[in-house]
Amino acid sequence: MTEPLPRPREASLLEVRRLRLIEDAAPRVPPAERVAMDRLWEEAVQANPCLFDGPVAACAGLDQDGPHSVVLTWARTTYRHRALRWVPGATSWLPSLFVAVAQPATDDGSLLVGRMSASTATPGRWQLPGGAVEPPAEGAGLDTAALRSHAARELAEETGLGTAPSDLSLWLVTRGENGSVGVVFLAPHQPTSLLRERFAALTSAEAAQGRDPELERIAFIRSPAEVAGLKDACVDYLAPLVRHYVNSGS
Numbered sequence: 001m002t003e004p005l006p007r008p009r010e011a012s013l014l015e016v017r018r019l020r021l022i023e024d025a026a027p028r029v030p031p032a033e034r035v036a037m038d039r040l041w042e043e044a045v046q047a048n049p050c051l052f053d054g055p056v057a058a059c060a061g062l063d064q065d066g067p068h069s070v071v072l073t074w075a076r077t078t079y080r081h082r083a084l085r086w087v088p089g090a091t092s093w094l095p096s097l098f099v100a101v102a103q104p105a106t107d108d109g110s111l112l113v114g115r116m117s118a119s120t121a122t123p124g125r126w127q128l129p130g131g132a133v134e135p136p137a138e139g140a141g142l143d144t145a146a147l148r149s150h151a152a153r154e155l156a157e158e159t160g161l162g163t164a165p166s167d168l169s170l171w172l173v174t175r176g177e178n179g180s181v182g183v184v185f186l187a188p189h190q191p192t193s194l195l196r197e198r199f200a201a202l203t204s205a206e207a208a209q210g211r212d213p214e215l216e217r218i219a220f221i222r223s224p225a226e227v228a229g230l231k232d233a234c235v236d237y238l239a240p241l242v243r244h245y246v247n248s249g250s
Contacts, residue, residue: 011237013244014173017068019183021142024060026075027092033084040083050119053080057133057142058094059181062173070173072097072181074142076135079121085178095179099151100130100237102171102184102245103161105192110222111245112195114158114215115232126227127235128184129158129215144170151185158214160202161195163187172244174237182237192220222246 029037045051058081061073074097084093103112116125131154136142145165152165168185175181199218206213221227223246224239 011174011176011235011240013237013240014064014070014175015068016070016170016173016183018066018070019144019147019170019173020065020069020071021144021147022071022073023142024073024075026058026060026077026081026094029081029084029092033087033090033092036087036090037080037083040086041080044083048121048123050123051079051121053078055135057097057135059097059179060094062175062181072173072183074133074135079132095176095181097133098130098180098182099133099147099154100128100174100182100184101151101155101163101168101187102128102241103155103159103187103195104189104245105195105220106189107192108220108222109189110192110220111242112159112218113221113227113230113234113238114218117212117214117216119212120214124232125235126219126230126232127238128241129155130182130184131158133183147183148185151183155187158202159195159218160198160205161190172241174241176236178236184237184241 056077056079057074058077060075063071065071075094077094084090113126114129116122130151133150136146148165148168151168152163156162167188171186172184174184203213221242224243227234227239227242
């Protein structure tokens with residue numbers, strides 16, 4: 001029997017060795033909630049034109065069915081539905097679902113973090129390389145292999161580092177204070193010089209194409225104190241994840 005995981009007041013971490021994904025239908029959005037959602041979404045787009053209403057997978061449930069084993073229920077929706085989190089008493093809101101990659105540096109074991117650029121949905125925020133989960137084609141399933149491939153693609157797009165999906169290890173599932181769920185993969189250690197070189201090459205290539213990179217800069221973090229020392233906002237899972245990484249000797 002599965003046991004529902006409690007909602008934390010701050011980001012929590014679960015070590016995961018087995019992840020099972022089950023698709024479910026998204027809740028019907030009542031007319032009044034839809035009106036409020038559309039209004040709030042349009043206001044958000046006016047404030048940040050980088051937002052777009054594309055397809056996205058949301059978390060419809062998170063349960064633990066054994067030691068280091070998690071069942072994640074997901075549903076197809078669009079970015080617009082995220083505005084429901086700001087509608088008081090909304091019954092059809094679903095938390096976000098994302099992937100992230102913990103990329104260690106060989107030199108000192110620090111983790112690479114990036115500051116989101118002004119052209120993204122969360123400008124100025126520090127986080128691990130990663131992004132929202134895109135749903136597969138209708139009729140196709142979502143599994144750990146698909147998430148691993150998506151995570152490798154996000155790592156390449158944001159840092160310029162080409163890592164084979166098979167080299168990423170399922171590591172953690174995070175649950176944020178707003179209910180958002182992240183699947184975190186651990187990448188092989190790489191020299192800091194190589195990570196900086198690949199990121200510099202990526203940003204130069206993006207500039208040559210007249211585009212802003214998704215990460216405007218990167219940093220290397222060795223402790224929760226260094227996370228707290230970052231000048232801008234951070235994702236809520238970053239400090240506990242770094243603490244877990246240091247304590248586990250990963």
